[in-house]
Amino acid sequence: MLPNFILKRKSFWGFFNSILDCFYPPLCIHCNERTDLISLCSQCWQLSQLPDPVLHCKYCFDLLTDEQSLCAQCKQKPLLPVRRAFVFDKGAPAHLLGMHQAEGLAGFAVFQWIQLEWPFPDAVIPMPDTSSKKIGRAFADLLNVPFIQALKPSYAYVEERLEEDQALLIFDVRNDWEFLHKCATSLSEAFPKKMYVLTLFPKI
Incomplete structure (x- = not known):
């Protein structure tokens, strides 16, 4: 059984957090609605669902307008x-x-990679920007494959890395x-x- 001073401390912080939630409720970072979820409300998480590969071109991932597998x-x-797809x-x-x-975003990327049914990679190569390297490393860790920074900031290949x-x-x-x-x-x-290229967000 926990000592009384620990129980009192836990009770105090529980009360303190409830006061904070009352005056500073957690808000969705997209629509500013109150949420009990992390960062986004349930509706905005629904709007972030993964696109279905069947409805997209299997090569560039543009949305298809007919039942063909490739866009025009x-x-x-x-x-x-x-081949390229996005999450x-x-x-x-x-x-x-x-x-x-980064780890959460990488988790979504893994789910999309599974949906795409692409072959298991021998290595994950990030684009040479900070965001791609950070989330790409988390993605490679989840797949348990080598993460190799084989591209220079100039987008040139670093020889003998692969x-x-x-x-x-x-x-x-x-x-x-x-x-x-x-x-x-x-x-x-x-x-x-x-x-293959797996892009987190399409360029807008």
Whole structure:
């Protein structure tokens, strides 16, 4: 049994926290409604649900307008030399979550990776920006695969960081097509077996 002074202390902090909630209630960071959940209210979490891969182009992940597996652009000439998908739709309230929630965001990325049914990567390569590296590391840890920073800030490949004939997953937070194209082209110097790009948020 806990000593009385510990019980009293716990009781005090419980009372103190209830007072704080009364005057400074936890609010959703997107709609400012009161919430009992972390960061977002239940409605805004619903708006952040993962997009269904079946409804998107299997190459660039643009939303399809018919029952085909590829969009009109990718049927002619894909914008990227690798397959790409994203974890959240444009405008999803989850884009307001900060880097201190990297593990949570990485968890969503793992769920989307499972939905995509992509092959298990031999290594996760982050885009060379701080956010991609931080969340990408958490993503690699969850999959228990090597996390290799093989791209310079200039998007050039760091030689001898990778082995040939590997399946590589490029982890990205919010880069545009131009930067993604540069990185995919640079990493092709490592002669990978397969490359995929998983983007947390599409560029808006």
